[in-house]
Amino acid sequence: xxxxxxxxxxxxxxxxxxxxxxxxxxxxxxxxxxxxxxxxxxxxxxxxxxxxxxxxxxxxxxxxxxxxxxxxxxxxxxxxxxxxxxxxxxxxxxxxxxxxxxxxxxxxxxxxxxxxxxxxxxxxxxxxxxxxxxxxxxxxxxxxxxxxxxxxxxxxxxxxxxxxxxxxxxxxxxxxxxxxxxxxxxxxxxxxxxxxxxxxxxxxxxx
Ligand SMILES: C[S@@+](CC[C@H](N)C(=O)[O-])C[C@H]1O[C@@H](n2cnc3c(N)ncnc32)[C@H](O)[C@@H]1O
Numbered sequence: 001x002x003x004x005x006x007x008x009x010x011x012x013x014x015x016x017x018x019x020x021x022x023x024x025x026x027x028x029x030x031x032x033x034x035x036x037x038x039x040x041x042x043x044x045x046x047x048x049x050x051x052x053x054x055x056x057x058x059x060x061x062x063x064x065x066x067x068x069x070x071x072x073x074x075x076x077x078x079x080x081x082x083x084x085x086x087x088x089x090x091x092x093x094x095x096x097x098x099x100x101x102x103x104x105x106x107x108x109x110x111x112x113x114x115x116x117x118x119x120x121x122x123x124x125x126x127x128x129x130x131x132x133x134x135x136x137x138x139x140x141x142x143x144x145x146x147x148x149x150x151x152x153x154x155x156x157x158x159x160x161x162x163x164x165x166x167x168x169x170x171x172x173x174x175x176x177x178x179x180x181x182x183x184x185x186x187x188x189x190x191x192x193x194x195x196x197x198x199x200x201x202x203x204x205x206x207x
Contacts, residue, residue, distance in 0.1 A: 008116075008156070013072035016192070017052050024051060025190035028058035029113045031142040031201055036111075038138045038178070038203060039064060043108030046132055048097055048125070049115035053079030057088055059111065066090040067107070069097060102128040110139040114193070116161040126171035133206035139175065141168065141202045145182050153187060153195030168202050175204035 016023050027033075032055055039045060042063050047056040050068035052075045060066045060083070068090065070076050076094040083090060098121050110129045117125055129139060143163040144155035156162060165180045180202045187197045 010071050014074040017072055017075040017078055023190045023192040028055050032111050032140055035140045035203055039109040045109040046107040047111045051075045055113055056090055060088045060090040069093045069095045071096050097125050102132055104131050105134045107132050108137050112141040116156045130172050130175055135206055137206045139204045143200055145198045145200050147198035153197045154193040163200050165200050172204045175206050178205055179203040
């Protein structure tokens with residue numbers, strides 16, 4: 001079980017997901033929504049760190065075969081309950097991605113949305129995301145950049161957990177870069193992600 005190696009431990013996510021209101025809203029992430037047409041129709045999509053499932057559920061509704069993993073048992077239980085109530089079929093797994101048994105060449109797509117990891121874990125987990133893709137598979141990522149520290153619209157307050165375009169280019173070296181840019185966007189995703197934000201957007205294709 002993840003404990004002190006985490007800048008943000010499991011208990012913090014559990015507490016966040018016990019709040020009655022979904023803290024990141026009920027809509028899917030806007031960047032994922034915009035870029036998801038790049039995924040192979042009806043393909044197998046892996047959604048690491050899907051919290052209470054807003055992105056995984058939306059992808060399942062679009063006809064993808066979705067597999068999500070999240071560290072928080074509370075988030076995962078909430079995701080399973082909402083999926084059940086909505087009659088959605090997807091695989092929702094509780095696990096720590098740093099010790100997960102990552103498959104190779106299994107998925108047509110990966111959607112990593114606001115998964116902020118300490119460098120020593122990011123260095124392992126980002127390459128594992130890429131290896132989990134079949135050749136030609138698409139990885140979509142959105143994360144806050146260090147510039148986000150000047151805003152109060154969400155994200156980690158520790159610079160070592162924030163990502164840049166250069167850092168993602170290195171993490172996903174070997175993949176084809178289809179889009180990679182640091183931008184300022186107005187996000188409107190629940191109480192925890194709201195307002196002008198500095199983010200990096202990336203789309204990579206596995207070779
Ligand atoms: C900022 S939230 C984003 C949740 C979701 N992607 C969304 O956009 O609604 C970050 C998520 O990462 C998860 N997480 C952090 N470290 C993890 C790990 N090692 N393994 C699995 N999930 C992790 C947390 O439980 C939390 O749900």
